[in-house]
Amino acid sequence: MSSSRRQYPFHLIEPKWQQAWEQQQAFRAFNPGETVPVGHPFGIRHGLSGKVADRKSLPEKYYILDMFPYPSGAGLHVGHPEGYTATDILARYRRACGLNVLHPMGWDSFGLPAEQYAVKTGQHPRVTTEANITNFTRQIKSLGFSYDWSRELATTDVEYFKWTQWIFLKLYNSWFNPATNKAEPIEALKFPADCTTEEKKRAYRDSKRLAYVSEAPVNWCPELGTVLANEEVIDGKSEVGGFPVIRKPMRQWMLRITAYAEKLLADLDTIDWSDSLKEMQRNWIGRSEGAEVTFEVVETPNNFKNISQSGVQFAPPFRITVFTTRPDTLFGATYMVLSPEHKLVGVITTAEQQQAVEDYKKFAAGKSDLERTELAKEKSGVFTGAYAINPVNSEKIPIWIADYVLASYGTGAIMAVPAHDERDWEFAKKFSLRIIPVVMPPIGWLKEHQPDEWRELHAKESDSSTEESLWNGYFKLGNTFKAAYTETGSAIRSKNDEVSLNTLPTLEAKAKISAWLEEKGLGKKTINYKLRDWLFSRQRYWGEPFPIIWKKDAAGNLYHEALPESALPLLPPTLEDYKPTTGGEPPLARAKDWLNLPDGSVRETNTMPQWAGSCWYYLRYTDAKNSTAFVGKDADNYWMASNGKAAGVDLYVGGTEHAVLHLLYARFWHKVLFDLGYVTTPEPFYKLVNQGLILGEDGQKMSKSRGNVVNPDDVLVEYGADAFRLYEMFMGPLQDTKPWNTKGVEGVYRFLGRAWRLFVDEKSETAYEQAEALAGSFTAENAEKHKELLDLILLDGGITDMDATPAQLKTLHACIKKVTEDLDGMRFNTAISAMMVFINEAMTWQTKPLSVMKTFLQLLAPFAPHIAEELWARLHSTFGLQATSLAYAPWPKYDPALLVESEIEMPVQVNGKFRDTIKVAVDADNATIEAAAKASEKVQVFTTGKAIKKVIIVPKRMVNLIVG
């Protein structure tokens, strides 16, 4: 900590204004139907003081949102305020522009750390969570953000998670109707004819619900004691903590997000997000178009064991359906591969291969996800002993199993075309399977991969040979590919009695064979997605309990049933022991009283993941106190409804880490709520910006272990909130990754000091300092006294009520223009540099016009609101003006006429090289400009004795003389 003198008394100014804003509720946003208190600055600005704000009288809305933080014990990190400052600047700017700005903050407060702390100490997670929220609130408030704190929420609030549970019930009680392409209530779903019993009806509905129970291999993390969603597993390790994750079959709740794959993908085109983020979501959804093709398995004397699986009897003939994106290569399919988990494996395997197949299945099942990725280089698999018939050429092809075919994608089975697929190629090479090329590559491909063959062919052929004749020669010589050719090309050797693909380019070949397959009932066009359903239950204590109970039917089988809405909120039980169990039994199961209901049914003991609460918090902010609905119609209509192009949240700022987690989940929930008619827009976040990572001073990612973490509290003590805010924005473009530099904070701090000294009287400041020294350092107790001291500082006599000179006006209006345009484009760093330019210029003025200085404070206010408010208030009282709130003062407009120069400098080039500048009248004609350029001595050095061949004049820009 330096002992240097403060640039200005930010330690008095900042608490003073934060308190004033809070008392006045200055940044409260008003909903339609609310009464605007008399004297509220918003009401004064918009003529609504003391009136009920109906939708027509309210100005246009602007909803600007931060990703709410998880209130960790470590407190605020410098990365949090980066996004928060950006949104705060824009919120303040839009307010000044006259919009009704909704800018809320809250807490994503369910989560693992509080629970782990509870396991260690026995302290209830609610206690630590509340303490952390208190600390976060203090830190965030000390930065002077203009949040509407009346809308604060926490996902752990009973009044909040009641509605999270309510939305879950909506998911549970809905299904996706492909005919109408939207979610509908499950009661409206018609039963098929064979649903004759209650059990069958129940099973049918359960198979359609958007929230359903599935018994399948899931991601189990033993260290965390819970299952995880696919999105939470990175390279076989948990996203939180980096612990190993294994596959384990468990009964879990799933959300049918795959029903929305197409909408989630298509609607990306309607929203304004960065390309990279949209691309991440597109990749995650992973749409691919192709066809399903059915192959019949050949019956041999020693295969086809008559086995029943999950109660379903299997009987021949057996058919295997595969998914392929290249149906045009079907003639090149020389074998098939099933995933080891494929349900037909046990049925078709021959006696001879029985043991090998069993061993391989065990081997594959024993691999963790991590091992599977690491071993990906080497293909493995075994022959089942069975064969299938290729439907296009009746060839008998062997059926293998291999773990490079995934059970969870497509149909869990493939046709292998080794000539045209990298993976099939490797597998075929390893196990000496046939390779038949059926797509003709460009001849250049042969030159690259098989130069010897290429030379041989070229030697034989004439110059006029076509690629086709070269390839014909190639195959005639008995050559075959030495690598897989996976691109498109013309089909070859793809012909049977009914259909020929030969000579067709890939796209047409695909269409032709698909049509033929469809006609024959052998296949159909299909679209597949990589996206899997969302695993939605966790074996944890600190999460929303599911509003579900389990009952037994007449046969003694368990079935689930939803609680009625009237039973909400369903509170979790109090526990002594929050520990997860090793077997995957949730901690809630320990609470026997809570678990067992009088009628013999039991409660669901899993809880929802942390993402549940963050899936809809942005909706709750619009109507945070509503006790009869998760959000009221009017509130949703006003804050989320379409206005021109924008819909939903107008601007959402947060980190990239949520690209395929929160941002995908929230879009999914929103679309369901939209389909069911509860919200008015199909997308929640119209525009989204990712702030870049702030690195440590050493250029490395900030982390405790590296010891390079910057604590905002420390920066605030030394430089104040305004300097902190300004620095975070001055570092560089918001979206960029950039390193922290404490010297840089000093730079903007000095800028604020220069701005301060432009206004205040140096002598009175000295008097204040002496008084402050006597009064002792600033504490909460002597805050009032210090505030009085602050009043000792008087304005500088250099500010006068005179007219501004044209030069001064020009400086000011250039600044207004730049700052306004940069705010619209979210270029905060260059906006700040424009204000620095203004201050550097204003420092040279003998006298400073009041009007100019007032306007400058308005420009500064969104960035450094405390110092701006203080100086604004002082200017008004000193000059006896009516005190108004700076926060709602109308944003200044620049006058283009003032920026017009009478004389301008133009660069002169000779042969494209800059040589001199000339001064000409702004409206000078080309002849005058040319003459002035030629008259320049520096230019003449390069033109004398040479002919000027051409003169290029771009008015108001430059002159270029071309000499020969």
Add this chain to the structure above:
RNA sequence: GCCGGUGUGGCGAAAUGGCAGACGCACAGGACUUAAAAUCCUGGGACCCUAAAAAGUCGUGCGGGUUCAAGUCCCGCCACCGGCACCA
């Protein structure tokens, strides 16, 4: 491997196809001071020449191209960052 992004002084960074390096940091020199800090003023891409300057040459990851003119547009590479990764 595939997709997306980024490459500009010692550092963070600016530049509607038109004077590259605004603004800030660090640095150097000066003023003020007994001294320091703070503040204020001045300087600055590299090279070459010079006592100093002027003038000149080169310069936005590398190689080409379009253009009177390219950091900016086009083609081909390289490096780094982020995401996905046996998805048929």
